[in-house]
Structure formats: structure tokens, C-alpha cells
Amino acid sequence: MAQTVVVSGGGSGIGRAVAVTLAGSARHVTVVGRRAGPLETLAATHPDTIDLVAADVSTPDGAQHVLDHLDGSGHTCTGVVAAAGGLSPVSEPGDNLAAVAGGWQAAFRSNVLTAVLLVEALTPALRDASGRVVLLSSVAALRGSGSGPYGAMKAALHAWMFDLARDLGRHGGTANAVAPGFVPDTEFWDGHLDDELIRRKSLETLVGRPGTPGEVASLIAWLLGPDGGWVTGQVLSPNGGSTLGR
Template sequence: MRTIVVTGGATGIGRATAERFRADGDNVVITGRRTDVLEKAAAELGARAVVCDATDPAQVERLLDALPEQVDVLVNNAGGNTDFGRPDGGLTQLKANWLANLEANLINAVLTTTALAPRLTTAVVHLGSIAGARGPGSYGAAKAGLALWNADVAAELGPRGITSNVVAPGFTAGTEFFQGRLTDERRETLLQATLTKRAGEVGDIAGTIHFLASPAARHLTGQVLHVNGGALTGR
């Protein structure tokens, strides 16, 4: 039985990932900021809940106290586009908006990975985004930064036999990502942009994360795996 830590594991992609590892009988720890949402999900999944804001160094340090000495897989899933609902404004507001997205999508992963690194045995998977390859704005820049920094993590952990990769979803349904702001028209545009003509499902992403943490992927590291139905094609 392995120990798997999934940040932001109460909803959406994180929850599906926790569920996938639980199906193997793994010991799964999920984190998040909303105690009620987190504890309900943990009870349903048979996982353990630890309230932790991944952008807060003190909370990430406290997370260590709640974890065993060995953590096999870390999934840095917590994140999202903090621009939704934030006010526009002058340069001061612009700076605050950019820092919010960098904290929510890059700094959080840096803090959690650095804290857990000495305890890891197998794999780190970070949730990037199709936005990291083509925008928009500070969210895309943060996810692009995450993808670049992943190469450092892979180099640092590689000699210990630990892999580090980014899974970069395209539009994925069944999450709180859009916070109720996704119009039918925008949804249709995103769907039509795929080659498969369907929205991604959380299980599509969880399956890729699960594979990356499996023995079959032990020589796969330092990569960005796009899971988007061909909305962005590789070459």
C-alpha cells in the first residue's frame, strides 16, 4: 500500500485522482482550504483530510506533521485561475492579480514539493494546463512557469529514481474550475476545439496521473503531457 498526497483533492480532477488511487487500496491524503468540503469528500473516498492552504508556508510545514515519514506520490493538483471574479484596475491591482495566480498555481507547488521532497519515493505530478502553452494572461504564465520549473524538479529527484511530470489538461468538465462562469457558447467553443469533439472528463486526467505514478512510467520524467483531446497537438 502506497501513500499518495493529492493537494486540492476534494473536488474535480483532484477528487477523481484520489478515487483512482483509493481503488488500488492506497493510503490517500487530500488537502484543501474548505474544511467542510474536504472532510465530506474524505469520508466518501475513504481518504484522510488535512486542511492546508498550499500557498501558505506555515500551513505546508504543518502538513508535514500530519504525514508519514514516507510519501510515495505527490500530486500538486491545487490551483485554478484566480482572475475569475477579481477586479480590474490600475497597475497596483494588476500586480495583485498576477501575484495571486502565480501563488495559486506555481508557488503552491514549489512549497509543497520542497517540503515533501525528502520523504518522496516514486513520483511527483503537477497539474499544468493547456493555458501554459497558449495563455491566457497570468494564469497561463503561471502554468508555463510550473512546466519549466518541473524540469528542475525532475533533475533534482531523478538520481533517487523519482520522476516529476506535468499533466496539462484542456477543458475538463465536472470541476469547480469555472466557478459557474462557463457559458453554453464558451463550452461549445472549447468542445469544438478538440479533435475528439468531447469535453475532457476528470477520469481522463486522473488516469494519466495514475499511469505516471506506475512502474510503467519509471523512465518518463521532466515532461509535459497534454491531455486535451487534441485541442493542442504535439510535435
């Protein structure tokens, strides 16, 4: 059976860069996102190596749809990159508790359930294939985000990833979290970016500049590649040394 790496959030930003990097080294990729349009645009550039599934992987039905698609396409999953996620609206000071609960639940669905449901759906295949998992966390998980639940939700992925690494390790597989710093060339920052923010975030780093989706993708591709098999249970933070690596 042909092999594939499933990349959620593959239609834009870091997930898209991962898909392009893997496809560039002749690996087959199945990209997942809610909007079909960006996925179709990407798949059209690599018709032989990038397949797509439009699905909301924060829901059981969406994750099951990805599994059903792989069964139908005859691909077996040897890796998962869980990049779906991002900021969701948060409550403001003075909002009522229902608004606070709503903000945390939205962040949980967006950043935790998207990873958990997709990986759980694919875990039997990953065990059979000595598969590799990379969860997209954030430097916010290491030092807070200043914006409510986002950093806490990403930190939740770390503890779950440790258990995943133990499980997959028994089958020869790996699990890691990649926790990037500031990567502005992504939809994550749509509507939030201005020159002052870029200047301030760049100054937080030791190298004086933001990261690129391609730099993060390159690290992830290494974790999924032939030399990555002995790195597992780790939180790796490509962040330009911001706040000395945290």
C-alpha cells in the same frame, strides 16, 4: 512505515478524481485543501484509504502543516499530485499598476507557490522513497490563456519541474507536468460555464468534446504507477487534440 500519495486540491475536480482513482487501486491518499468540508465528504467514502489535511499550501505554514500531519499519522510520502490552483481575479484594461501587480501576485500564489511549497516540504521524503511528482499545469501554458497571468504561471511550473526531475531522478524518482485542456466538470469553471462556451471549447478539440476529471486522473495514476517510472521531465497535455495538441 505506511505509504501515502499527497494530493493537493483533492476536495474537488481533477484532484478529487485522482484521489478516488488511486484509492480504487488500494493506494493510500492524503488529500489537501483549504476547506475541510469537501475533504471530509470524500474521506468518508473511503475511510481506510483516504486521509485529509485542511491547509492552505500557498503558505509556508500550510505546507509545514501537511508535513507535520504525515509525521503524526505515521505515513511516508511516496508521491505528490499538486492540483491546487486555478483562476484568480485579474486586472481589467485601464486598471492601475497596483491592480495589475495584485492580479499577478494572486495567480503566482495560487498556481506556483501551492506546488512549490508542498513539494519542497515533502522533497526529503520523496528522495528517500524514489518518489513521483505530478504538477497540474494547463494547456494555457502551451498557448496562452487570454486571461492575464494564468498561462504564464502554469508555464513557470514546467521549468521548475525540469529541475525537479533532475533532482528526483538521482534518487530513482520522477517529475512530470500534466497540462489538461477543457475539463468543465470541476469547480474551476463554476460561474463561467454556459452552453455556448461548452460548444466552442468542444469544437476546438479533434474529438469534439470536453475532457472529464476521470480521464485526466487516469493519466496521472499511470504516471504514479508501476509502468510510469521511465517517463520523467515531460509535459503531457490531455486536451482532446485542441489546436492539434497545443
